[in-house]
Ligand code: SF4
């Protein structure tokens with residue numbers, strides 16, 4: 001019997017709703033010696049965790065279901081939500097099975113959270129994971145290979161076993177497959193967005209932050225097969241790219257609201273980690289050098305990554321619009337988010353230069369009131385139609 | 391007629407010297423184009439002034455312009471201008487003060503037009519916003535930009551990988567761009583000479599900052615401290631002027647120390663030291679004097695501050711080293727205060743609390759600065775837990791006058807000082823009881 005999209009998405013929804021991470025707990029408990037390594041947005045080389053016999057677990061905050069009580073005591077009102085809900089997950093023991101935590105270099109909030117974690121959870125190995133902002137192989141590349149080696153050593157220490165090159169190569173192969181499938185789902189949605197509603201695609205991708213890569217690959221395949229078979233009504237929606245939501249996640253309702261308001265989301269930056277490398281990471285040769293080369297020369301763009309070439313600044317968004325035949329861009333950024341909000345005016349200038357319409361709003365992961373967003377997105381969808389059919 | 395005493399004369403000399411230095415840098419910036427001087431813009435943390443000087447270039451620091459404009463109460467308008475132009479109300483107000491100033495004609499704090507930079511030297515040290523700030527400026531000026539990525543001390547230490555990465559970037563990215571823009575060939579001996587002068591000034595600065603260990607402290611290491619760090623954090627580290635300034639300053643402070651005098655404040659000499667505080671976080675600049683007054687009127691002296699380490703942390707022993715020129719520049723960048731991880735920041739504060747015999751820790755949390763502010767509530771808890779001394783938390787902003795609420799801050803400070811009194815009284819009665 002084949003799986004339907006609704007069955008599959010129901011499973012993803014259950015994983016998404018489970019703030020106790022039962023799946024990861026059970027996975028770890030099933031075989032002695034397994035480790036779980038948490039990571040925050042926007043990017044970590046999950047291959048290394050997998051090669052160390054670990055489950056990479058994406059920690060993306062508490063969403064709109066978690067009541068944040070203690071976490072608020074650690075943050076002033078003018079700091080975004082994700083660090084406080086992440087602390088809440090920690091202090092309420094929801095992450096007590098996590099052996100190590102990785103904090104990528106995305107912004108100063110997550111950077112400082114890495115140190116807070118060391119103090120608050122001294123028994124958990126936690127590491128700030130730096131990525132290069134210099135993209136020469138002999139400069140940034142060398143630095144990054146060192147960083148990857150240090151991470152490899154740390155994971156070996158946590159798991160109690162060496163992480164071999166061969167194991168990393170095998171993991172790279174699995175994650176190449178994963179990224180290819182993720183790209184395929186995105187391409188499918190961009191082609192026929194009515195057949196892959198964004199809330200579904202979102203949940204499917206979120207599942208990839210929790211389940212093993214092997215299982216996620218199966219889920220992605222099943223989804224593609226099931227979605228291609230099902231017919232769904234096609235609406236007269238406008239096609240938009242959503243950007244700025246790469247860290248603290250928008251509430252699921254916000255994603256649904258955008259679509260209900262008349263916008264098909266044809267591209268987004270919700271979880272960059274699953275599409276960071278734009279094509280396969282090479283498998284032959286030194287695997288760390290291959291991961292480094294992929295980071296330097298073949299990875300996505302986001303605010304946390306420096307653009308050395310002024311002429312190229314922001315073009316990634318224009319390319320996303322062109323590639324997906326989008327008609328406009330929605331800047332959806334978490335309140336108080338430095339990376340999203342500082343980048344925004346530069347991106348908007350580039351979009352304006354390319355005659356691409358946009359709107360902007362802010363959200364918090366626990367925003368409840370969707371009416372204003374629905375109205376704004378609805379007006380945007382209407383105006384896009386007016387512009388494109390004068 | 392009263393005769394100024396020796397200390398007064400020396401104090402005036404140090405202050406006059408600094409004023410002269412700042413004015414002369416602004417006037418050089420103003421005439422840079424006609425004088426054929428090239429201009430580099432860069433940040434206070436990770437400021438490579440000694441290197442910039444090797445290329446006869448001038449150094450213009452946007453953070454300093456924002457501070458100076460803040461103190462002259464010009465930033466409110468600039469920030470509104472930037473927000474009108476689409477910059478979010480949530481982001482760092484230094485950035486918006488800078489962009490607003492540019493939008494309104496780029497008239498610098500001294501009323502003269504600032505030159506467009508020839509090079510944006512993006513020392514990416516200790517603050518994420520820096521990267522975006524200079525990308526935004528590059529968008530305006532379309533000029534050459536050199537990125538110097540300084541890795542964060544995530545595990546609280548500087549590794550050889552970090553140092554060699556920064557050194558390589560200085561060699562392969564920064565120096566070639568400085569040469570290209572300035573047309574001057576790099577001369578490492580010139581750099582060594584500059585670094586030797588830096589180390590001399592650093593020695594005197596550390597002496598001045600550590601004078602606050604005395605009781606009473608002859609300096610205020612936060613409000614006064616921001617003046618003391620001025621030259622070394624900006625366009626003067628490595629110059630003979632800076633060496634001279636710190637020599638004069640040390641002379642002045644040693645006299646005050648010898649006389650048992652407290653710090654000089656805008657209200658005159660502080661006569662009675664009642665509270666000794668360590669302060670974490672930058673000050674507010676738009677109401678700087680009012681803010682300071684809330685302290686000196688109560689007899690509160692800041693004996694150590696983390697803000698005075700933001701452009702270089704020298705009191706743990708680091709000095710620029712002419713024998714290891716590029717490595718020491720790398721280590722300098724890596725060691726700036728906000729490039730240290732939170733546990734290291736807490737350890738440093740704890741050390742200050744202890745060595746400077748402070749009564750408590752005050753955190754001035756800056757609304758728009760995540761680099762400092764994210765995690766400060768944990769810093770407060772940890773310090774209170776480790777030292778048993780009371781802490782206090784106030785909130786304001788750097789240069790956005792909308793977020794400085796004098797009545798609230800004054801109330802908060804007054805109750806904090808009362809708390810310290812009670813704690814002392816409690817301590818004494820407990821001691822008596824024993
Ligand atoms: S939401 Fe933005 S500011 Fe907050 S932690 Fe994430 S990237 Fe940093």
Ligand code: SF4
Nearest residue numbers: 482517519759760761
């Ligand atoms: S350190 Fe804080 S105040 Fe300075 S630029 Fe960064 S965010 Fe702004």
